[in-house]
Amino acid sequence: MNSIVTSIKSERLVIVGNGMVGHHCVEQLIERGVTGRCEVHLFGEERQRAYDRVHLSEYFGGRDADSLALCEADYYARHGVQAHLGVQVLQIDRARREVVTCEGRQPYDRLILATGSYPFVPPIAGAEGNSRLVYRTLDDLDAIRAAAQGARRGVVVGGGLLGLEAANALKSLGLEAHVVEFAPRLMPVQLDAEGGAALKARIEALGVGVHLSRATQEIVIGEEYAYRMNFQDGEFLETDLIVFSAGIRPQDALARAAGLELGARGGVAVDNDCRTSDPAIYAVGECAAWNGSVFGLVAPGYSMARTVAAQLAGEAHAPFTGADMSTKLKLLGVDVGSIGDAQGATPGSKSYRFIDEASASYRRLVVSPDGKTVIGAVLVGDNSYYDTLLQYAQNGIRLPAEPSGLILPVGEGAPALGADALPDTATICSCHNVSKGAVCCQVDAGVIDLGELKAATKAATGCGGCAALLKQVFEHELSARGVEVDKSLCEHFAHTRQALYGIVRVEGIRSFEELLARHGRGHVGCDICKPAVGSILASCWNQPITDPALIPLQDTNDTFMANMQKNGTYSIVPRIAGGEITPDKLIVLGEVAKKYDLYTKITGGQRIDLFGAQLHQLPDIWGELIAAGFETGHAYGKSLRTVKSCVGSTWCRYGVQDSVGMALFLENRYKGLRAPHKIKFAVSGCTRECAEAQSKDVGVIATDKGWNLYVAGNGGMRPRHAELLATDLDDETLVRYIDRFLMFYVRTADRLQRTSVWRESLEGGLDYLKEVIVADSLNLAAELEAQMQHVVDTYECEWANALKDEEKLKRFRTFVNDARPDPDIHFVKERGQRRPARASELHLIPVAEEVV
Amino acid sequence: MSQPTAVRVESPSARAAHWRPLCSRRDLVANSGVVAWLDGEQVALFHLPDSETGEQVFAIANKDPKSGANVIGRGLLGQLKGDLVIASPLYKQHFRLADGGCLEYPEQRLKVWPVRLNGDAVEVGIE
Numbered sequence A: 001m002n003s004i005v006t007s008i009k010s011e012r013l014v015i016v017g018n019g020m021v022g023h024h025c026v027e028q029l030i031e032r033g034v035t036g037r038c039e040v041h042l043f044g045e046e047r048q049r050a051y052d053r054v055h056l057s058e059y060f061g062g063r064d065a066d067s068l069a070l071c072e073a074d075y076y077a078r079h080g081v082q083a084h085l086g087v088q089v090l091q092i093d094r095a096r097r098e099v100v101t102c103e104g105r106q107p108y109d110r111l112i113l114a115t116g117s118y119p120f121v122p123p124i125a126g127a128e129g130n131s132r133l134v135y136r137t138l139d140d141l142d143a144i145r146a147a148a149q150g151a152r153r154g155v156v157v158g159g160g161l162l163g164l165e166a167a168n169a170l171k172s173l174g175l176e177a178h179v180v181e182f183a184p185r186l187m188p189v190q191l192d193a194e195g196g197a198a199l200k201a202r203i204e205a206l207g208v209g210v211h212l213s214r215a216t217q218e219i220v221i222g223e224e225y226a227y228r229m230n231f232q233d234g235e236f237l238e239t240d241l242i243v244f245s246a247g248i249r250p251q252d253a254l255a256r257a258a259g260l261e262l263g264a265r266g267g268v269a270v271d272n273d274c275r276t277s278d279p280a281i282y283a284v285g286e287c288a289a290w291n292g293s294v295f296g297l298v299a300p301g302y303s304m305a306r307t308v309a310a311q312l313a314g315e316a317h318a319p320f321t322g323a324d325m326s327t328k329l330k331l332l333g334v335d336v337g338s339i340g341d342a343q344g345a346t347p348g349s350k351s352y353r354f355i356d357e358a359s360a361s362y363r364r365l366v367v368s369p370d371g372k373t374v375i376g377a378v379l380v381g382d383n384s385y386y387d388t389l390l391q392y393a394q395n396g397i398r399l400p401a402e403p404s405g406l407i408l409p410v411g412e413g414a415p416a417l418g419a420d421a422l423p424d425t426a427t428i429c430s431c432h433n434v435s436k437g438a439v440c441c442q443v444d445a446g447v448i449d450l451g452e453l454k455a456a457t458k459a460a461t462g463c464g465g466c467a468a469l470l471k472q473v474f475e476h477e478l479s480a481r482g483v484e485v486d487k488s489l490c491e492h493f494a495h496t497r498q499a500l501y502g503i504v505r506v507e508g509i510r511s512f513e514e515l516l517a518r519h520g521r522g523h524v525g526c527d528i529c530k531p532a533v534g535s536i537l538a539s540c541w542n543q544p545i546t547d548p549a550l551i552p553l554q555d556t557n558d559t560f561m562a563n564m565q566k567n568g569t570y571s572i573v574p575r576i577a578g579g580e581i582t583p584d585k586l587i588v589l590g591e592v593a594k595k596y597d598l599y600t601k602i603t604g605g606q607r608i609d610l611f612g613a614q615l616h617q618l619p620d621i622w623g624e625l626i627a628a629g630f631e632t633g634h635a636y637g638k639s640l641r642t643v644k645s646c647v648g649s650t651w652c653r654y655g656v657q658d659s660v661g662m663a664l665f666l667e668n669r670y671k672g673l674r675a676p677h678k679i680k681f682a683v684s685g686c687t688r689e690c691a692e693a694q695s696k697d698v699g700v701i702a703t704d705k706g707w708n709l710y711v712a713g714n715g716g717m718r719p720r721h722a723e724l725l726a727t728d729l730d731d732e733t734l735v736r737y738i739d740r741f742l743m744f745y746v747r748t749a750d751r752l753q754r755t756s757v758w759r760e761s762l763e764g765g766l767d768y769l770k771e772v773i774v775a776d777s778l779n780l781a782a783e784l785e786a787q788m789q790h791v792v793d794t795y796e797c798e799w800a801n802a803l804k805d806e807e808k809l810k811r812f813r814t815f816v817n818d819a820r821p822d823p824d825i826h827f828v829k830e831r832g833q834r835r836p837a838r839a840s841e842l843h844l845i846p847v848a849e850e851v852v
Numbered sequence B: 001m002s003q004p005t006a007v008r009v010e011s012p013s014a015r016a017a018h019w020r021p022l023c024s025r026r027d028l029v030a031n032s033g034v035v036a037w038l039d040g041e042q043v044a045l046f047h048l049p050d051s052e053t054g055e056q057v058f059a060i061a062n063k064d065p066k067s068g069a070n071v072i073g074r075g076l077l078g079q080l081k082g083d084l085v086i087a088s089p090l091y092k093q094h095f096r097l098a099d100g101g102c103l104e105y106p107e108q109r110l111k112v113w114p115v116r117l118n119g120d121a122v123e124v125g126i127e
């Protein structure tokens, strides 16, 4: 007898389907040690190992199959899982407990079906080839890309979630996109009539055609385009390709043939343990029907996978009892959210609605018949309400006295749900089933780093929708435990930028190495502390940023004194102080742009940006610009950008001071100053404020008697009006106050803090600032002014400096051992200029095309 | 810094079938990167003249998988939790110089080459 040689891996487990849920199942089995005991075989019909289908559309945005993959290539092998990719399971032989594939038979003791679903294509005469495309797999997307070649117009049949996503994909391939929907509104499952109307308005505004209540009867050969779709109502639409996105059907063919019980509307019927009618077979993900329902989202599939893995590991398991189908998405750049009973179908429920026709925004809040809790919501146009509403709905949190406040435009006092209001059971991440309690556990166990928290719990690593909430809860829990939310610059310096600035000045430190050796940790630094210290050194000592000791500290933009663009080329922004430029200089810009074929655009800062230069071209271009009298505009630096001006008293009938003259003076004075963040100025010639000075870090507005000085304004992400610091100043006092203000900011602000945020963090607020700047309460004024004067006196155009030095120019080589340009940079002509080719256009470009 | 000429500095994993001279040591930039052309491949070379373990050179693929642009050689060099890393200049993800692994997207990995300084020459190992 040879019974002694029985393998320790006694049980054989087979998983059919290597999609998102099948993969999660394997991950869970590995984590729970099941793969050590069982022989695991994983069959996947697709060639690629499991990939992130949720982010499939990014395949058209430049991501490749490898970066979408859910694991490293050797993951399965490393954990002893035998993966059979590109192998379809053809049959389940339940009597012999074997699955049949083209490779032969594979016996199992237990079997997990994770076969997902397939796109439903309605039987329409004439739908074939490019008029019968679908949107589910990487191969599908390749087929769409191939069909789009040479096509002008594409139609998506189906106006649900996926249909709109497919329409976006067609748009990104450069096609004119249309959506044809059978129902009278878009996203009929998730939205109500008004929500659908708001979404339609937004999507049409993006140039996507929307055709509602249209049933396609047949597809025939078209006259102007390849195909013509004839609708039931006699209308028609022509197109070069058609993508069907008319719903999905559970892939239950194997189960059906094997005689397993099915759900009423398809899908393999499962119980709360995800077991099918054969106790040796489980089904998870989109192929499973629980209580008659199929769930078309990842989160429920993942929780089914966890339920099964726990059972196989012999652990206590949570039963699967249905799932929340709330979703939040960005479709064609439009926010759409749907929570719970979005249609208000619950008898007796009441709704609050907010409609803003001007911006096509719509929000609906559905509350329970007793008016105490949220049972559903619809959001179109702005998802910032989603997290709060979802928590109200999921946790039965009592509504505030005025529920409508939850969907009204967010003013200062809108009721946001604080992280502390959430119960411990509140789900933070539904993809990975992480509750607030689980986050608290990690914090109690000593986790103080968000990255570590994500690694430990996997929260925010699925669809990513919960990232903001996770961070909020995490930081709240940290401070609740008295853990100071770490303000260290990074792992190398346990100081704030402000403290480091003080150290550098007081100790006269001149290099990064010196500062690191005396006050930091390690030997190298990182991409956080190096640029921050580089900026401190530059504003303290004003060494040229082209100094070899500073080069390794700076971001590429500072290092090469140009702004890197998405394809690795650079933009060039010469200074045009105050926006004033002579016709001759304008001609030079045109000539240089033409010679190097640079995309040319007037910026929002009253100057001209030239895009698309390769690294090795920068010195030649700057040589020509400097010869014509230009100098660098520091568009790459955390430094003075522009001083915007209006024409002022010189030309304008209302102007009371020479605003252009003042703008030129200020721009030339402060150009080159290194600061914690960029600084913008503007000077207006009268209170009509055509230069928008009140939205700038430093704003100057002319009065009959002199100038009013405004500070700490901001455009950008969070606009803030500047505040009036002093009035009716003469030229000289104005400049002295600005010197003091800027230097005080440079000394005391945090890294990457604009003046607006810095000002808000100043204890004592505007009054304190007035005391320091105007009344000189700290007795610092003279020192601040002297320091500024030093910076002004040592100014040198960085590009002029670099061009003088052969050594420095050696860095501007695309390849140090070859003179060719980067062969992977491709451009496409658009509106008479060239722009970077999109990933989807690359196949259109002949390989031999000359790049420069 | 002195300019040693006969010194040989090898990266930790410097074992290779053939050594191919790519460029001169003077082409390197201290504590920063440059890019060299290697038969159709783009190799980013980083030079640390005096790191904790002495002089070191690394060779890593120049293409950033996230943007598809050839920009890794223009990233910032740093050290995170002990690993020497390079931060991509466009979206700031970090790649370990030793093995090309990405800290933020573990499924991404850049090719790395064995590399050494042989006198004045920077040499990479090829199969």
Ligand code: SRM
Pocket (backbone or CB within 6 Å): A563, A564, A565, A571, A572, A573, A601, A602, A603, A604, A605, A606, A607, A608, A609, A635, A641, A642, A678, A680, A695, A696, A713, A714, A715, A716, A717, A718, A754
């Ligand atoms: C070129 C330009 C857009 C245009 O085509 O007009 C532009 C382009 C960029 N802006 Fe801007 N901004 C431009 C005017 C503005 C303005 C309008 C203005 O200055 O009057 C604003 C709002 C005003 C403000 O800053 O308060 C603006 C607010 C931003 C912000 C948000 C700042 C904030 O505090 O919220 C960023 C992001 C940042 O700096 O962190 C940004 C960042 C950028 C960056 C640097 C993004 C990047 O890292 O690639 C872009 C690089 C430009 C390049 O490669 O040359 N840009 N940006 C404008 C250049 C003006 C110039 O001549 O220098």
Ligand SMILES: Cc1cc2nc3c(=O)[nH]c(=O)nc-3n(C[C@H](O)[C@H](O)[C@H](O)COP(=O)(O)OP(=O)(O)OC[C@H]3O[C@@H](n4cnc5c(N)ncnc54)[C@H](O)[C@@H]3O)c2cc1C
Pocket (backbone or CB within 6 Å): A016, A017, A018, A019, A020, A021, A022, A023, A043, A044, A045, A046, A053, A054, A055, A056, A057, A087, A088, A089, A090, A114, A115, A116, A117, A135, A136, A137, A162, A165, A251, A254, A284, A285, A286, A287, A295, A296, A297, A298, A299, A301, A329, A463
């Ligand atoms: C474009 C797009 C966007 C999406 N966006 C979201 C979103 O934002 N949020 C969200 O929650 N969900 C989204 N989804 C849905 C999500 O992708 C699915 O819920 C999830 O992929 C389901 O996982 P699954 O493993 O059950 O099925 P799948 O991922 O479809 O995997 C099933 C796998 O089984 C294989 N298979 C089938 N039959 C066999 C056989 N006989 N033999 C071998 N292999 C077989 C299939 O080839 C497939 O690879 C989106 C889907 C798409 C297509």
Ligand code: SF4
Pocket (backbone or CB within 6 Å): A646, A647, A648, A649, A652, A653, A654, A655, A656, A659, A684, A685, A686, A687, A688, A689, A690, A691
């Ligand atoms: S701000 Fe005043 S001076 Fe300047 S252009 Fe407008 S109206 Fe004329």
Ligand code: FES
Pocket (backbone or CB within 6 Å): A428, A429, A430, A431, A432, A459, A460, A461, A462, A463, A464, A465, A466, A467
């Ligand atoms: S909810 Fe999807 S990642 Fe957290």
